[in-house]
Amino acid sequence: MNQTPVVVVKFDGELEFSRREELREKFLSAANALSVLLDFSGVTYADSTALAALIAFQKASRKRAARIAMVVVLPQFDRLLRYAGLHDAFAVFPDRGAALTYLAEQKAQ
Amino acid sequence: MIASYPRLLAATILAFIVIAGALIASGVATRSYVGRAFKSEQELRMLRILADQAFKYQLDEETGLRGYTATRDPLFLQPYDMAKEKIVPVFDELIRGLKKADLPAAVAGANEAKAINAIWHQNVAEPLRLSDHRNANALERRGKAFVDRFRWRMRDFVYRDIDDAALAVDREAQVAMDRINALVALITFSTFLGAIAFLRQQNLAAERLAAERNSSQEQLRLTAEIRSAYEAEKRIADLLQDAIAQRPLPTLPALRFSATYVPATEEARVGGDWYDALELPDQRVLFAIGDVAGHGIESAVTMSRARQALTTAALLDADPAHVLKRVNEELIRQEAPMVTAVAGYADSNTYEFIFATAGHPPPILLEPNRPPQLLECGGMPLGVHADASYKTRRVQAMPGAMLILYTDGVVEHSHNVLEGERLLLEAVRRAADSPSIDPARVIHEAIFSTRAVGDDAAILTIGFRVRPSVGVTSSGEDQQNSFVAQLTRSTKGPIILPSARARLRWFLPARPAA
Numbered sequence: 100m101n102q103t104p105v106v107v108v109k110f111d112g113e114l115e116f117s118r119r120e121e122l123r124e125k126f127l128s129a130a131n132a133l134s135v136l137l138d139f140s141g142v143t144y145a146d147s148t149a150l151a152a153l154i155a156f157q158k159a160s161r162k163r164a165a166r167i168a169m170v171v172v173l174p175q176f177d178r179l180l181r182y183a184g185l186h187d188a189f190a191v192f193p194d195r196g197a198a199l200t201y202l203a204e205q206k207a208q
Numbered sequence: 209m210i211a212s213y214p215r216l217l218a219a220t221i222l223a224f225i226v227i228a229g230a231l232i233a234s235g236v237a238t239r240s241y242v243g244r245a246f247k248s249e250q251e252l253r254m255l256r257i258l259a260d261q262a263f264k265y266q267l268d269e270e271t272g273l274r275g276y277t278a279t280r281d282p283l284f285l286q287p288y289d290m291a292k293e294k295i296v297p298v299f300d301e302l303i304r305g306l307k308k309a310d311l312p313a314a315v316a317g318a319n320e321a322k323a324i325n326a327i328w329h330q331n332v333a334e335p336l337r338l339s340d341h342r343n344a345n346a347l348e349r350r351g352k353a354f355v356d357r358f359r360w361r362m363r364d365f366v367y368r369d370i371d372d373a374a375l376a377v378d379r380e381a382q383v384a385m386d387r388i389n390a391l392v393a394l395i396t397f398s399t400f401l402g403a404i405a406f407l408r409q410q411n412l413a414a415e416r417l418a419a420e421r422n423s424s425q426e427q428l429r430l431t432a433e434i435r436s437a438y439e440a441e442k443r444i445a446d447l448l449q450d451a452i453a454q455r456p457l458p459t460l461p462a463l464r465f466s467a468t469y470v471p472a473t474e475e476a477r478v479g480g481d482w483y484d485a486l487e488l489p490d491q492r493v494l495f496a497i498g499d500v501a502g503h504g505i506e507s508a509v510t511m512s513r514a515r516q517a518l519t520t521a522a523l524l525d526a527d528p529a530h531v532l533k534r535v536n537e538e539l540i541r542q543e544a545p546m547v548t549a550v551a552g553y554a555d556s557n558t559y560e561f562i563f564a565t566a567g568h569p570p571p572i573l574l575e576p577n578r579p580p581q582l583l584e585c586g587g588m589p590l591g592v593h594a595d596a597s598y599k600t601r602r603v604q605a606m607p608g609a610m611l612i613l614y615t616d617g618v619v620e621h622s623h624n625v626l627e628g629e630r631l632l633l634e635a636v637r638r639a640a641d642s643p644s645i646d647p648a649r650v651i652h653e654a655i656f657s658t659r660a661v662g663d664d665a666a667i668l669t670i671g672f673r674v675r676p677s678v679g680v681t682s683s684g685e686d687q688q689n690s691f692v693a694q695l696t697r698s699t700k701g702p703i704i705l706p707s708a709r710a711r712l713r714w715f716l717p718a719r720p721a722a
Contacts, residue, residue: 113623144623146663147501147616150567151546154592175626182616182625183548183567184588 105202106132111141114149122149126156133165134202138195140172150183157188166205168198249381249417251309252374258302259318259366263359265291265298266325269333270355271505277336277344279512285337292333295325306366311373317365321358328354385414457485462556463493464671466648470661480507480547481615481664482515493556494522495670497613498549499568501589510544514590518551528552528564529600532590536566536598539591547590550613554670561603561611561670566590569619572612572636575605580612580636582629610647610671612636617665618655631655647671 106129114122129135137153145153160167169189171177180186192198272288275281299322306314332351336344457465465485480500487493496518500507514535521534528551539547550571552563563571567589574580583603588596603611619628635654639647648667656665 144620144625146620147499147546147548150589151501154546154589158592175624178625178629182569182585184565184586187586188588 103134104132105134105136105199107136107138109138109141113143114145116146116148119148119152122152126152129156130159131163133163134205135160135165135167136170136195136198136202137167138170139176140170140195142171142176143173144176145179150179150185153185154183154188157185166202168192168201170195170198248309248377249374251305252370252377255302255305255309255314255370256367258298258305259362259370261298262295262302262318262321263362265295266355266358269295270351273333273336273351274348275505275509275512277348278509279516281512281516283512288333292329296322299325302366306369309373311369314366314369317361317369321361321366324354324358324361328358381414381417385411385418458487458493460487460493460556462673462675463554464645464673465669466646466671467666467668468648468652469664469666470652470656471664480511481617481666482511483613483666483668484515484519485668485670486519488523492522492526493554493670494519494551495554495563495611495613495668496549496551497568497615497666497668498547499615499664499666500544501546501548507545510539510542510547510591513542513544514539514547514549518549522551522553526553527600528562529598532564532566532587532598533596536590536592536596537594540594544591546592548616549590554611554672556672559605559607559609559672561605562600563603563611564598564600566596566598567592569614569616569625572614572633573603573605574610574612574636574640576608580633580640582633605672607672608674610669612647612651613668613670615664615666617661617663618652618667621655621659621662621665 108125108129110122110125129137157167167189169191170193171180171191172193177191180189180191190198190201192201268287268291272284272286272291275284276288299318303315303318303322306318328351332347332354336347336351457467467483467485469481469483471481480502481498483495483497485493485495496515498511498514498518500510500514517535517538518531521531521538525531525534531551532549535547535549535551546567548567550563550565550568552561554561561571561573564587565571565585566587568585570585571583572580573583584601587598590596605611614632619625619632622628632651632655635651638654639650642650644650647669651667651669652665
């Protein structure tokens with residue numbers, strides 16, 4: 100069985116323009132991974148710069164056929180993702196367990 | 209003793225006279241030193257301001273022209289024309305001042321920069337202004353070379369000479385201060401307290417000069433170029449944004465519009481919000497609101513393109529989802545930054561709102577005697593995925609109903625979007641109860657009277673007027689003639705309006721085949 104490691108990237112707080120360097124580096128750390136868990140459980144807000152970075156990451160991942168699972172807990176952030184139409188573009192889960200299960204199933208296929 | 213007394217008196221008086229003379233002389237000397245240093249310091253500062261202005265006008269011209277060649281939106285020519293008018297007199301004043309201050313290298317540099325600017329106007333800028341220029345790319349490259357040469361002349365001759373002169377003045381002032389200090393020490397010895405007080409004053413003046421010099425000189429040197437570049441960009445972006453966002457709303461018998469637009473207070477967060485409401489030639493009424501990610505000239509350019517693409521697409525296609533798809537394809541082709549938008553039509557015969565959303569916060573529907581309702585949203589932002597598709601939503605409303613569109617600044621002020629939505633709905637309720645004919649303003653004020661505007665905040669409302677119940681009710685025939693109803697019922701593909709296509713020809717050939 101092909102054991103692709105899952106790369107976990109965790110974000111916290113308010114994702115804003117002022118933190119764009121940090122966001123860039125975090126997304127870069129998973130730039131080559133084929134299985135990525137984006138943990139947004141502690142995120143309350145993301146401005147358009149942060150959402151654009153997330154969308155750019157999603158786009159790049161789709162190109163190399165990487166699997167992405169997102170953990171979203173707080174309703175205010177969930178709402179922002181719905182605004183941005185990202186609920187349809189990502190697999191979104193309420194906790195890490197469910198997200199990891201999804202990634203494992205994807206690998207098994 | 210007695211005999212020597214007059215001599216002593218005379219010696220004392222003489223000493224007084226000598227010291228008084230020395231005092232007056234030193235006072236005059238230091239005063240003239242300090243005065244001269246102040247004068248040339250001020251002169252040089254004035255010259256620097258003039259040089260900054262010339263530099264800024266060149267930047268304004270270039271950025272405005274860049275925006276115009278990218279979009280062919282004549283709005284961008286406004287900063288270009290304004291700067292073009294002012295740059296020559298500023299250069300003339302600068303050159304006069306530099307001559308007076310005896311800075312020959314700077315005079316030569318400024319003359320050359322002025323000449324380069326004039327050649328740039330003649331050979332690059334004006335030809336680029338003429339539409340459909342075949343060599344636009346080559347011209348732009350040439351233009352860039354001119355602009356680089358302009359900047360180089362300004363930096364290496366004008367600014368450097370002024371700064372060197374300012375340094376010389378600094379040194380002179382330092383010498384003056386050393387002398388003043390020596391005098392102060394000397395005369396302190398001679399116990400004339402009044403003189404100390406007098407000279408102390410002189411010393412303070414010199415210190416003030418030194419302090420001012422130290423704080424401003426270095427700062428000016430480091431930031432002038434960056435600052436003027438940034439300011440030009442922000443000035444133009446603001447100008448364009450005001451002009452673009454505040455296009456007048458149409459006055460129509462069956463529909464009522466209102467809108468507010470308040471730009472961000474924080475300088476670095478100038479966004480690209482816009483709204484549109486316009487009656488198309490076939491009497492459909494298009495409404496749209498949008499937000500370009502990022503800030504500055506790039507987002508102003510994207511805003512202009514997105515709006516043009518949207519209006520063009522709306523002329524060709526009556527389905528809002530198709531309209532957004534076309535705009536998306538156009539923005540992808542232009543590698544534009546991400547844009548979120550809502551676009552749709554209001555049909556005053558059927559009282560329907562037909563719209564589609566692309567990554568934008570949901571519209572709100574307000575109907576008489578009902579609580580306001582957040583409608584559905586979704587769809588990827590525009591300019592992200594080439595194959596993104598959008599969903600048209602139809603909302604059957606009633607006379608007196610109103611659709612409220614807004615940008616994210618309206619709900620994200622607290623960074624908690626759920627709280628923002630709650631406050632917005634409350635504000636909409638307040639607008640429903642208000643007799644004001646400007647609901648957008650009522651909503652804006654209800655939210656922002658106690659909160660700072662952190663990001664651009666735009667609101668657009670589209671309301672169906674309540675028609676008088678006697679006489680002029682809409683007939684069945686009217687309903688059949690409703691263009692939107694016809695188009696959306698009868699067609700799936702695009703509807704091509706030849707006249708519109710002819711008018712917007714420059715835009716169309718570049719569109720990828722659908």
